[in-house]
Amino acid sequence: MLTFAHKPDFGPLLNIYLSFHPGVQLSAWLKRRNKMASNLKLLVKGAEQVVLVCKSGEKFLTKEGMQNLAIIENGSVVIGHDGQIKAVGSADSIESQFRDTVFDKVIDATGMCVLPGLIDAHTHPVWAGDRVHEFAMKLAGATYMEVHEAGGGIHFTVKHTRAAPPETLLEGLKGRLERMLRAGTTLVECKSGYGLDLNTELKMLSVIDAAQRSMPIGISSTYCGAHAVPRGKTMEEATEDILSVQLPAIQKQMTEGSLQVDNVDVFCEKGVFDLNSTCRILQAGKDMGLNINFHGDELHPMNSAQLGAKLAALAISHLEEVTDEGIAAMAAAKTSAILLPTTAYILRLPCPRARDMLDAGVIVSLGSDFNPNAYCCSMPMVMHLACVTLKMSMPEALAAATINAAYALNRSHSHGSLEPSKQGDLLIIHAPRWEHLIYQFGSHQELIRFVIIKGTIVYVNDKVLDL
Ligand SMILES: N=CN[C@@H](CCC(=O)O)C(=O)O
Ligand SMILES: [Zn+2]
Numbered sequence: 001m002l003t004f005a006h007k008p009d010f011g012p013l014l015n016i017y018l019s020f021h022p023g024v025q026l027s028a029w030l031k032r033r034n035k036m037a038s039n040l041k042l043l044v045k046g047a048e049q050v051v052l053v054c055k056s057g058e059k060f061l062t063k064e065g066m067q068n069l070a071i072i073e074n075g076s077v078v079i080g081h082d083g084q085i086k087a088v089g090s091a092d093s094i095e096s097q098f099r100d101t102v103f104d105k106v107i108d109a110t111g112m113c114v115l116p117g118l119i120d121a122h123t124h125p126v127w128a129g130d131r132v133h134e135f136a137m138k139l140a141g142a143t144y145m146e147v148h149e150a151g152g153g154i155h156f157t158v159k160h161t162r163a164a165p166p167e168t169l170l171e172g173l174k175g176r177l178e179r180m181l182r183a184g185t186t187l188v189e190c191k192s193g194y195g196l197d198l199n200t201e202l203k204m205l206s207v208i209d210a211a212q213r214s215m216p217i218g219i220s221s222t223y224c225g226a227h228a229v230p231r232g233k234t235m236e237e238a239t240e241d242i243l244s245v246q247l248p249a250i251q252k253q254m255t256e257g258s259l260q261v262d263n264v265d266v267f268c269e270k271g272v273f274d275l276n277s278t279c280r281i282l283q284a285g286k287d288m289g290l291n292i293n294f295h296g297d298e299l300h301p302m303n304s305a306q307l308g309a310k311l312a313a314l315a316i317s318h319l320e321e322v323t324d325e326g327i328a329a330m331a332a333a334k335t336s337a338i339l340l341p342t343t344a345y346i347l348r349l350p351c352p353r354a355r356d357m358l359d360a361g362v363i364v365s366l367g368s369d370f371n372p373n374a375y376c377c378s379m380p381m382v383m384h385l386a387c388v389t390l391k392m393s394m395p396e397a398l399a400a401a402t403i404n405a406a407y408a409l410n411r412s413h414s415h416g417s418l419e420p421s422k423q424g425d426l427l428i429i430h431a432p433r434w435e436h437l438i439y440q441f442g443s444h445q446e447l448i449r450f451v452i453i454k455g456t457i458v459y460v461n462d463k464v465l466d467l
Helices: 011-020 026-037 063-067 091-097 132-139 144-149 154-163 166-182 198-214 235-256 275-287 304-310 324-333 341-347 354-360 379-388 394-400 403-408
Strands: 002-004 039-053 070-079 085-090 102-108 113-116 118-120 185-191 218-226 263-268 291-296 315-318 336-339 364-366 426-429 448-453 456-460
Touching: 039 085, 039 091, 039 394, 039 426, 063 354, 063 394, 070 091, 085 091, 118 379, 118 403, 132 144, 132 341, 154 198, 166 185, 166 198, 166 448, 166 456, 185 403, 198 218, 198 235, 218 235, 218 275, 235 275, 263 275, 275 291, 275 304, 291 304, 304 315, 304 324, 324 354, 336 354, 336 403, 341 379, 354 364, 364 379, 364 394, 364 403, 379 394, 394 403
Parallel strands: 039 102, 039 113, 118 185, 185 218, 218 263, 263 291, 291 315, 315 336, 336 364
Antiparallel strands: 002 085, 039 070, 070 085, 113 426, 426 448, 448 456
16 A cells, blocks of 8 residues: 555646756656655654554544554555655555665664654642652542542642743643653643633643643643632632633733634532533633533533533543443534543543443544653553553554544644644554554553654654663
């Protein structure tokens, strides 16, 4: 198999050239053209497997599509100077097709596998003050809401994040993104939500923007000012503040071009934001052009899934307590379910019903939920948990962490699979089959040899050991 981004049409150019050089033979012209035009950025050649995930421009995968990923045995990938994939195919076909091409960089992937860069569809990575002490409380039996209501949890992080200068937050964020990158994440959703007031929410969103400008990892930025009801306010007052103060100020900065925000989020939960407030905030965000992507049905069944479907939400996260009606509504509305296996694991919650969602045709994606409660930067670890605790198969987990996560972030036109014209984001792992990335849990730092974004190597691990 060999696929190209564009079928080149040399007809018009050829005619012009021949009209100025009537004596020139066609074959001589072609040789000269090849010599002049053939320089590309990166060739990854001879990989044991190249996992495309999908190959026909699918925007997401469901049901059997998630079980049958597109894979090329003994394959190669070509990336151009624009950072886009130019061709993927069998090593032989790429070799003969690009024989005359000069590459800036060639990676011999013998003994290795190539996968699309992983996409983490749900994180809270901007904060100050860790919560290791709360981990001990939870191990001793305290529930998430007990810690939250006692002033810990999100409130603890809000206090520390409000007090932190932006430089400190940026430094912390960059360190976490760096860890994610080394674990194979090339696109990550990043939420605000530890400010709960205008200034701190803007500070967090600006810090996310600054990280995006200075790091290669791709970011989808989410305003999550409705992550908790701030101390001293009722839910109604907090909702009014978001609708009449925070969202308009964010919209102003977006219009002026000083802030980039992609999604709007609310924690729709008993004791946090109810269905009505959630609906009003999400609708207001949508009216500003943001994608709806929110927390729902986590600790109690709230009918969040039905609300999200009604609002044409792109994604809803958690869903540990989703109902059958909610699942059916999400499948019909093509609202992606972002499942977060780390949350149920850390909090010892019932797991989200991944199998029921998959069987119903819901677009299941995955996120790490990295936050001070669930300190996990590793999508390979998340995929492993998804397989063991949510009963997903390895191909389902990979589809959920690539093309479907890209869909949840409205990026599946450019991310999530290794197809021509998509961004050249990929991982090269030192293993004879791609499944080792999930199977060898906790070992991604030993397996991942290269992380590549837009055809540029952004991480090389030369300490990979054969076991
Ligand atoms: N559930 C709400 N928000 C986060 C936790 C945030 C925190 O505890 O700081 C989550 O997705 O798990
Ligand atoms: Zn979350």
